[in-house]
Amino acid sequence: MEQFGFYAPTRIEFGTGVSGRIANEVSALGASRVLVITDKGILASGMVEPLLRQMEQSHITITLFDAVKSNPRDIDCHKAAALGLEAKVDLVLAIGGGSPIDTAKAVAALITNGGEVKDWVGEQKLHHPTLPLICIPTTAGTGSEVTMFAVITDAEQNLKTCIADTLIAPALALVDPGLTMSLPPLLTASTGIDALTHAIEAYTCNLHNPVSDALALKAISLICQNIRQAVEQGENLEARSNMMLGSLLAGIAFGNADVAGVHCMAEAIGGLYDIPHGIANSILLPFVMEYNIPAALERHAEIGRAMGVAPASMPDHEAAAAAVEAVKKLSLDLEIPRFKDLPNVNPDDFNLLAARAAANISAPSNCRPAGEKEYYELFFKAYRG
Numbered sequence: 298m299e300q301f302g303f304y305a306p307t308r309i310e311f312g313t314g315v316s317g318r319i320a321n322e323v324s325a326l327g328a329s330r331v332l333v334i335t336d337k338g339i340l341a342s343g344m345v346e347p348l349l350r351q352m353e354q355s356h357i358t359i360t361l362f363d364a365v366k367s368n369p370r371d372i373d374c375h376k377a378a379a380l381g382l383e384a385k386v387d388l389v390l391a392i393g394g395g396s397p398i399d400t401a402k403a404v405a406a407l408i409t410n411g412g413e414v415k416d417w418v419g420e421q422k423l424h425h426p427t428l429p430l431i432c433i434p435t436t437a438g439t440g441s442e443v444t445m446f447a448v449i450t451d452a453e454q455n456l457k458t459c460i461a462d463t464l465i466a467p468a469l470a471l472v473d474p475g476l477t478m479s480l481p482p483l484l485t486a487s488t489g490i491d492a493l494t495h496a497i498e499a500y501t502c503n504l505h506n507p508v509s510d511a512l513a514l515k516a517i518s519l520i521c522q523n524i525r526q527a528v529e530q531g532e533n534l535e536a537r538s539n540m541m542l543g544s545l546l547a548g549i550a551f552g553n554a555d556v557a558g559v560h561c562m563a564e565a566i567g568g569l570y571d572i573p574h575g576i577a578n579s580i581l582l583p584f585v586m587e588y589n590i591p592a593a594l595e596r597h598a599e600i601g602r603a604m605g606v607a608p609a610s611m612p613d614h615e616a617a618a619a620a621v622e623a624v625k626k627l628s629l630d631l632e633i634p635r636f637k638d639l640p641n642v643n644p645d646d647f648n649l650l651a652a653r654a655a656a657n658i659s660a661p662s663n664c665r666p667a668g669e670k671e672y673y674e675l676f677f678k679a680y681r682g
């Protein structure tokens with residue numbers, strides 16, 4: 298067995314109601330002036346208000362930034378950091394899905410390191426520790442509450458960029474499945490497929506290790522056994538909890554392995570067309586899996602078995618094919634939009650998208666080498682459906 302390392306710096310508190318500990322946890326981290334980062338949809342859902350009230354009752358000063366959009370932009374990070382600096386905040390709290398969490402990571406870094414997002418894009422570029430960060434995820438998908446990555450769109454170029462730094466890993470994740478109960482069906486489905494993509498890419502990428510493998514396989518099982526119920530019966534707490542756990546495990550897995558070709562392509566189309574991240578992954582996942590099977594047949598067969606669509610006795614090539622078909626069927630059943638049905642998508646852009654996918658920080662992690670030509674063909678395959 299080859300040597301490997303494993304890094305899990307975020308303390309995790311998991312379970313229905315754990316978000317109610319927020320005031321105590323802020324105080325335990327020695328903080329009293331909190332910058333809360335969320336979006337208007339989460340704010341309108343009513344789940345933020347009780348958390349703010351509880352902190353105020355504990356004499357914690359709140360500064361609120363609620364202007365995060367999906368595919369979060371660098372210019373909003375700069376505004377939020379300026380707000381936080383002016384209020385002299387000593388902790389950042391993210392409440393929401395991947396967009397508020399990734400924004401909060403960048404903001405916590407900007408407040409102590411200065412500069413702009415583009416100054417810190419890349420691996421291990423930060424000079425100083427960030428402000429402490431607490432994350433309360435409200436979707437079962439991103440896994441960002443336990444990773445050291447922040448994916449932020451350069452608004453001038455409509456280009457997704459990534460800050461990858463151990464210093465931006467959150468100090469604490471309060472993972473409360475109860476907060477996902479009111480998530481609408483399409484958002485539950487698309488964020489759930491994002492989590493499934495994290496697990497599949499962590500398991501098949503070149504940087505996987507035995508610990509990330511175990512987490513990824515468990516995540517694949519949990520997600521595939523529960524995603525339909527979570528979408529169809531939003532009030533099913535057991536399904537919601539299992540999805541949240543699956544998303545969390547997948548986050549720890551890809552945080553210690555990597556994502557791969559699906560995310561390289563999804564980030565390209567997310568940046569250019571502002572397509573929700575989970576939908577972008579769902580459109581691309583089966584086609585990249587199909588492409589990757591020759592390089593990792595056994596692993597794709599294991600994915601089929603973990604999904605519950607291939608019995609142990611099924612030969613590897615059939616089990617791997619069953620996994621691809623099951624992923625396609627899942628997106629259809631969950632009524633996730635198809636690539637060609639999305640607004641603004643134009644095949645004339647596929648050269649640019651392929652170049653961006655090939656240049657992604659995670660491109661070398663894909664188990665089967667792929668360059669611009671291969672990504673271009675994969676974009677067309679996905680477009681034809």
Ligand SMILES: [Fe+2]
Nearest residue numbers: 491495560574
């Ligand atoms: Fe993702």
